[in-house]
Amino acid sequence: MKRVVITGAGTINALGTNVPETLEAMREGRCGISELNIRDVERLSIRIGGQVRNYDPESQFNRQQLALYDRFTQFTLIAAREAIAQSGLSFDDDLAARAGVVLGNSGGGMTTLDENYRSVYEEGKNRVHPFVVPKLMNNAAASHLSMEFNLKGPAFTVSTACASSNHAMAQAFQMVHGGITPVMVTGGSESMLCFGGVKAWEGLRVMSRDACRPFSANRNGMVQGEGAAIFVFEELEHARKRGAAIMAEVAGFAMTSDASDIVMPSKQGAARAITGALRDARINRDQVGYINAHGTGTAANDKTECAAVADVFGPHADKLMISSTKSMHAHLIGGTGAVELLACIMALRDGIVAPTIGYEEPDPECALDVVPNVAREARVEVALSNAFAFGGLNAVLALRRFA
Amino acid sequence: MSSTQDRVIAIIAEQAVLEPSDITLDSTLEDLGIDSLGLVESIFAIEEAFDISVPFNANTPEDSDFDISSVRAIIMGIEKLIAEQA
Numbered sequence: 001m002k003r004v005v006i007t008g009a010g011t012i013n014a015l016g017t018n019v020p021e022t023l024e025a026m027r028e029g030r031c032g033i034s035e036l037n038i039r040d041v042e043r044l045s046i047r048i049g050g051q052v053r054n055y056d057p058e059s060q061f062n063r064q065q066l067a068l069y070d071r072f073t074q075f076t077l078i079a080a081r082e083a084i085a086q087s088g089l090s091f092d093d094d095l096a097a098r099a100g101v102v103l104g105n106s107g108g109g110m111t112t113l114d115e116n117y118r119s120v121y122e123e124g125k126n127r128v129h130p131f132v133v134p135k136l137m138n139n140a141a142a143s144h145l146s147m148e149f150n151l152k153g154p155a156f157t158v159s160t161a162c163a164s165s166n167h168a169m170a171q172a173f174q175m176v177h178g179g180i181t182p183v184m185v186t187g188g189s190e191s192m193l194c195f196g197g198v199k200a201w202e203g204l205r206v207m208s209r210d211a212c213r214p215f216s217a218n219r220n221g222m223v224q225g226e227g228a229a230i231f232v233f234e235e236l237e238h239a240r241k242r243g244a245a246i247m248a249e250v251a252g253f254a255m256t257s258d259a260s261d262i263v264m265p266s267k268q269g270a271a272r273a274i275t276g277a278l279r280d281a282r283i284n285r286d287q288v289g290y291i292n293a294h295g296t297g298t299a300a301n302d303k304t305e306c307a308a309v310a311d312v313f314g315p316h317a318d319k320l321m322i323s324s325t326k327s328m329h330a331h332l333i334g335g336t337g338a339v340e341l342l343a344c345i346m347a348l349r350d351g352i353v354a355p356t357i358g359y360e361e362p363d364p365e366c367a368l369d370v371v372p373n374v375a376r377e378a379r380v381e382v383a384l385s386n387a388f389a390f391g392g393l394n395a396v397l398a399l400r401r402f403a
Numbered sequence: 404m405s406s407t408q409d410r411v412i413a414i415i416a417e418q419a420v421l422e423p424s425d426i427t428l429d430s431t432l433e434d435l436g437i438d439s440l441g442l443v444e445s446i447f448a449i450e451e452a453f454d455i456s457v458p459f460n461a462n463t464p465e466d467s468d469f470d471i472s473s474v475r476a477i478i479m480g481i482e483k484l485i486a487e488q489a
Contacts, residue, residue: 064420067444127450130443 010082013227014050050225050330070109075228076141100153104164104188106334109136165337166387166395187338189228214295214324217361225330229338252281258392270308273394281398289380295324
């Protein structure tokens with residue numbers, strides 16, 4: 001089987017408009033969550049989010065592109081341009097024919113849906129713009145990415161709620177690992193910070209009104225974010241031959257389904273996914289130095305996740321670090337695993353572990369080293385990235401430091 | 404000429420990313436580089452501008468009761484729709 005490495009990364013999220021800005025914010029433990037600036041926010045009871053600020057789409061796209069690109073597609077393309085530029089790849093001939101794109105996304109073009117429902121239901125209009133469908137479909141971002149960069153191999157979108165990006169990146173990994181293609185572009189994006197999007201989440205009553213404080217005893221829920229992160233997954237020899245800079249190795253993954261409850265997480269399902277990823281990557285559990293937690297800041301997720309980690313790692317659970325960067329960039333739902341992979345890359349490549357900020361009170365049910373509030377320097381050989389979605393769908397990726 | 408004509412030309416020019424002065428009555432949409440998506444977007448803009456409903460089906464443009472063979476034909480069709488509505 002082929003070894004798979006990451007040779008490009010790009011992002012836009014509440015912490016920054018590119019990877020260096022985002023990693024700097026993670027190192028400094030900066031919070032990207034603030035008051036939402038969206039239409040009808042006064043009718044929402046949840047008014048905070050990890051919103052992308054000072055965003056000027058006209059500086060990135062022309063009028064015709066903007067007519068076709070929902071915000072989640074725009075974020076995807078901005079992140080993809082950074083990732084592919086960094087990789088140094090251009091897609092021509094045989095590479096173009098084989099390389100593809102697999103993205104994670106949950107809500108599709110929810111702002112497009114929201115605006116157009118508003119116009120037909122609230123304003124009583126009987127006509128909508130002709131591009132509503134191509135703009136809101138969940139695969140729009142993957143399709144536009146394939147068009148902009150000439151990727152003609154496998155291209156599709158995976159939608160598994162909060163695990164979408166991890167499922168997508170696992171698929172991309174598998175395609176390169178199995179030799180189907182030397183390069184895949186992958187990651188995920190989300191943009192549902194609009195009235196209808198936030199209102200729907202409000203309904204579940206799992207949202208915090210003030211902050212995302214994962215693992216802290218006084219945590220009171222999740223906070224929604226938006227943005228994208230995109231990566232270039234490349235076969236090791238292909239990357240070596242062209243002298244590409246390698247950020248980290250993707251070593252393996254596992255996916256499991258709880259098959260039990262549509263919203264409540266299961267310790268067994270999470271533990272099976274973590275164990276499976278270690279087995280797939282042929283990594284001993286005591287090699288794991290860092291876990292980027294799913295860590296949503298809800299009562300149920302955080303204690304269940306900590307219990308699963310304790311079960312899988314035994315005594316080593318007290319030696320590894322586990323942090324939730326959602327405390328900073330918030331929960332990007334279908335795009336979250338992609339942005340969180342950046343924290344794993346930072347731990348492996350730069351030796352800096354991103355903190356869990358907003359941590360105020362220890363919770364005996366989350367008694368692990370959650371890297372509270374301040375980033376830490378550490379040599380990390382293996383990092384895991386957890387994603388445990390509504391619907392009981394779990395996906396864990398294992399990454400190894402590339403030396 | 405009529406303001407209907409000027410307004411339609413302005414919509415088509417914007418779609419084609421051209422100046423209105425570059426559009427002649429004999430221009431076809433193909434001449435102007437407007438593809439099928441550009442066409443449905445133009446029809447949407449025309450419907451919005453004149454508050455009319457244009458009987459155009461993108462599956463079977465040739466069977467639609469709306470002639471799009473030239474800018475002149477489009478303007479005549481719109482003037483007829485406006486007159487019918489009045």
